[in-house]
Amino acid sequence: MPNTQYPIPNTQKLQDLMQQVGISSFKALSRAAGVSERQILRLRQGKLEQMRVEVLLKLSSVLQMSLNELITAFSTLELLQEQKAPTQELLQEIADLRREYDRSQLQLEQQREILLQELQQSSLQLLESLLLQWPTAAQKAQENPQLAAVKIVPLVQKPLEKLLQAWGVEAIAPVGAELSYDPQLHQLMEGIAQPGEKVKVRYTGYLQGEKLLYRAKVSPV
Incomplete structure (x- = not known):
């Protein structure tokens, strides 16, 4: 057959x-x-x-x-x-998978919260001197307008430098520096400049590794 x-x-x-x-x-x-x-x-x-x-x-x-x-x-x-028994088993397995998924999502959310708290804690430690001394310095400056600002600057500058260093952030160039204009790194505040022409940094920009965070603001010399 x-x-x-x-x-x-x-x-x-x-x-x-x-x-x-x-x-x-x-x-x-x-x-x-x-x-x-x-x-x-x-x-x-x-x-x-x-x-x-x-x-x-x-x-x-x-x-x-x-x-x-x-x-x-x-x-x-x-x-x-x-097939009532197999179907019930199938539905139970689906329910178990959903519960496992919900549990995993909750764990991820908790881990995000812990990481955020750790980041905040480490940042506060780096800014400790600023947090403790800045309110007093600001009050003294209000009480005595003749107080030289140069004495207050280190209170802000040093903690900020520590924080940026810890996060791998560095300035493109210091304020007041004269350098060759690079439109990839510099933003003209006024006037016109061609790549390679001298410009002066008015506001510094920042890089984090190879990533550009903010372009430095410049003006023609």
Whole structure:
């Protein structure tokens, strides 16, 4: 007798979904999802209740549909009624995965909060002298307008330099410096200048490693 092959029930349905996302073969689907072709065969045969949720999640992601949509597409009402125990296990596994996801999100949020607190704490330590001495210096300056500002500058300058150094931030050039105009690093405040012409720094700019934070503001000499 001739060897007659019967069509697998959900083959055409799966091929239609694959075509929508540009996947041409079951082997290509297997590679894209990172699951075995045997698992794909189970899906085609309507044996979805025998498949792990992890596998279904991978397939639904590649097919660009939700897990619920995949289950609905390859399950029937009769199947759900006949296989109550496996279905309940499947739903329980989905619930467990959701709880694990929520727990991971909470942990990430807590880690962000801890990192932010550590950053704030280290920054406050670097600015300690400014925090402790600046209010007193400002009060004395108000009480005595004749107090030379040069005596107050170090209170601000030194902690700021420590903080910038700790963060790997450095000035492009000091205020008052004369240098060759570079439009990549310098911003003209007034006038016109060609690259290479002398300009004077009015407000310093900053680099963090190779990243430009702020261009230095300059004016033609």
